[in-house]
Amino acid sequence: xxxxxxxxxxxxxxxxxxxxxxxxxxxxxxxxxxxxxxxxxxxxxxxxxxxxxxxxxxxxxxxxxxxxxxxxxxxxxxxxxxxxxxxxxxxxxxxxxxxxxxxxxxxxxxxxxxxxxxxxxxxxxxxxxxxxxxxxxxxxxxxx
Numbered sequence: 001x002x003x004x005x006x007x008x009x010x011x012x013x014x015x016x017x018x019x020x021x022x023x024x025x026x027x028x029x030x031x032x033x034x035x036x037x038x039x040x041x042x043x044x045x046x047x048x049x050x051x052x053x054x055x056x057x058x059x060x061x062x063x064x065x066x067x068x069x070x071x072x073x074x075x076x077x078x079x080x081x082x083x084x085x086x087x088x089x090x091x092x093x094x095x096x097x098x099x100x101x102x103x104x105x106x107x108x109x110x111x112x113x114x115x116x117x118x119x120x121x122x123x124x125x126x127x128x129x130x131x132x133x134x135x136x137x138x139x140x141x142x143x144x
Contacts, residue, residue: 031055032097040083040092046100047077055100062102063127065134068114071141075099080115
């Protein structure tokens with residue numbers, strides 16, 4: 001093989017291996033996986049625009065969707081999430097790995113408590129069979 005053909009071959013091989021885009025199937029392997037606690041299925045993540053774009057189509061599988069933001073609207077992660085039923089039983093007490101926390105719960109009334117850096121927010125939500133409930137939990141400015 002002559003030198004010119006060798007350079008072309010090496011360049012093509014390099015482009016195929018190093019410069020190849022990551023395929024969607026490969027990126028799905030990096031996505032957060034659904035987990036279960038006490039029989040409640042949940043999915044947490046959404047760190048970075050790519051992960052949020054990949055998780056967005058999965059949101060339809062969950063009837064309670066939480067988003068965590070700060071006073072300026074920036075996304076927050078590492079939020080402790082507790083979900084209690086109407087009788088005060090804790091159904092789920094897990095940490096959010098990203099700003100999105102999707103949960104599949106039976107229809108009913110729930111108290112959502114989210115804690116970040118010792119600051120606790122609580123919301124009551126009614127989950128109905130016909131639509132998903134979406135809650136944005138926004139922490140006030142810590143400097144106040």
